[in-house]
Amino acid sequence: MARRTKQEADETREALLDAAEEVFLERGVSRASLDQVARAAGCTRGAVHWHFGDKLGLFLALDERLLLYQDEACQMLDGDGGCEPTSMPQMFQWIGDAMERLERDPHRRRLLTVMLQRCEYVQEMAPALDRRRNADMAMRERLLGFFQRAEARGEISPAWQPDQAARFLHALISGLLTEWLNSGGQFSLSAQVRESLGLFLNCLCGVAQRETAKVASPTC
Amino acid sequence: MARRTKQEADETREALLDAAEEVFLERGVSRASLDQVARAAGCTRGAVHWHFGDKLGLFLALDERLLLYQDEACQMLDGDGGCEPTSMPQMFQWIGDAMERLERDPHRRRLLTVMLQRCEYVQEMAPALDRRRNADMAMRERLLGFFQRAEARGEISPAWQPDQAARFLHALISGLLTEWLNSGGQFSLSAQVRESLGLFLNCLCGVAQRETAKVASPTC
């Protein structure tokens, strides 16, 4: 065929990414051929090479499409959008909401599965892994800052140091997410996260205040 | 060459598995060729095909080599070897010890990295994933049983249900392990696990008894 309009070209680009998502999920990144991806998108390998160069380019473009919950959390904890959480229960509520968004979006679910279980992070694939590593580190730092401020306000039980709490919480979330993906979505991620965070909150703040469930979801 | 003695044959088999471990780690399972594995072991593809049939056979044999900490934990919690843990701190101490064994054994570390980050669990590769899934489920069940007995003895704070505690603990451990592998061994897994389990223990049992660090490692 021939030159499409700019919009049509963007549409095939998106179709290719959608197709790559499905084919990568089913066959794994390395066993998936560019031809299979192209066919699934209703075109040929020519289109793939034009838009992404090679398979690595396609993979990295797909990776950029994935909104990391860690980045969302950083934005939230930085107060971008004028919605900085002030209380501990509010922040925990927000994390539960973020997991619910992730759980509800089959797009993100598939993409995350591809990135965590359908590719081999080696050599040129490393950038995608680095992105998640950096996002993890950034999130842990923001959590640390948040807990430090909370400690200054006297909201944290003296049994917990802020850095301990940050690492603990991060490991807990990432563990629940890993298991959720491993189980193939057997249980509800957000429900499990909310339960665990509720228990953690009681530990962290002392059993006195139990107001987790009563806080309404913030709009941002 | 020709027929080696039975022992020599076993040695080349082990050499092939060692080589596969390294090559898979560096290049990923799918990009690694059987020739590369064979050369690294000092022989040719003939030996690989003789001992393992094909790459899938090699991969599954390698997987069986990996001692899962989940299976270890099941044995411990079942009291196999006459060493059933009776107190909560003792059990937590044991988990820390298990993580230390894992951390110290570069063999297991590499293998675990291969299984979690260097292969795509799809189609025929699934058996290896299933093994870990089943081990996870089994471990969670044993933890549940243990916590139920502990609750009956009144060792658990009423804020925690046994099943909540089991899921929580399991997620925490698996999260720490995941992050440890992701970070490339930046921090000490066992130290981090011990710290987190100590904090968790205080939550679970109420802050009253703090005897975690004083219990000596059991010999089994």
Add this chain to the structure above:
DNA sequence: TTATATACATACGGCCACGTATATATTCAA
């Protein structure tokens, strides 16, 4: 002692997927 199974090495054939080159038909800018 000898036949046979064993434990590999080597050789052969073939496919699949990839990259590149080229063809082609539009669109868009001038």
Add this chain to the structure above:
DNA sequence: TTGAATATATACGTGGCCGTATGTATATAA
């Protein structure tokens, strides 16, 4: 209106890797 850039499809060549077949020397059993 026309040339050039664009957005693909098609064609071509090639290399890597795999499975299988076959060669072969030796351990081991009878």
